[in-house]
Amino acid sequence: MRSRTFYGKIEKGKLVLDHRAMFQEYVSTLKNCEIELVLRKAKKDITHNQWAYLYASVYKEFADHLGWTIDAVDVWMKKKFMKENGITLPDGLILTKTAFDRVWLAKYVDFCIMAAAFEGVVVPPPKLKLETKA
Numbered sequence: 354m355r356s357r358t359f360y361g362k363i364e365k366g367k368l369v370l371d372h373r374a375m376f377q378e379y380v381s382t383l384k385n386c387e388i389e390l391v392l393r394k395a396k397k398d399i400t401h402n403q404w405a406y407l408y409a410s411v412y413k414e415f416a417d418h419l420g421w422t423i424d425a426v427d428v429w430m431k432k433k434f435m436k437e438n439g440i441t442l443p444d445g446l447i448l449t450k451t452a453f454d455r456v457w458l459a460k461y462v463d464f465c466i467m468a469a470a471f472e473g474v475v476v477p478p479p480k481l482k483l484e485t486k487a
Contacts, residue, residue, distance in 0.1 A: 360395060360405060368392075372409050375423075403458050406479045411465045418474045430465050437464065 357379050361370035370376050395401060412426045421429075431448045435441070440448060453461060466476050 360401075371405065375409070375413070400455055400458060402479070403455070403462055407458075407462050407465065410479070411462065411469060411476050414476050415465075415469045415472070415474050418469075418472070430461075430468060433468055434461060434464050 359370055359372065359376045359379075361368055363369070408423065412423045412430075415421070415430075416423050416426045419426075428447060431450070435448050442448065450458070450461065469476050
């Protein structure tokens with residue numbers, strides 16, 4: 354199973370996750386196993402915010418609307434993005450987003466928002482602070 358990165362803050366000595374519900378959903382998939390939990394200060398980088406918005410808003414809204422997992426949305430969006438941009442890889446390989454720089458990541462996020470809108474999904478704007486229910 355792939356590792357996941359979750360973001361949050363330490364407030365008054367307590368861990369406050371940005372997206373607690375997503376964290377709990379992931380933890381529920383791990384049954385009776387040992388884990389490794391690593392905490393470190395978050396890097397201040399615009400791409401951090403872009404990734405957070407992509408997964409927590411764009412992918413989440415799309416997944417909720419269609420009843421898919423976030424992983425399924427990720428694969429579907431990457432395949433669609435590759436096709437629309439004429440990106441071809443050997444059979445069975447899918448584009449990795451970690452190769453994107455800020456410009457390509459912004460282009461990808463915009464593409465995902467447009468693809469979501471085409472499917473009837475409304476994605477909140479990036480500056481809107483969403484509260485998740487525990």
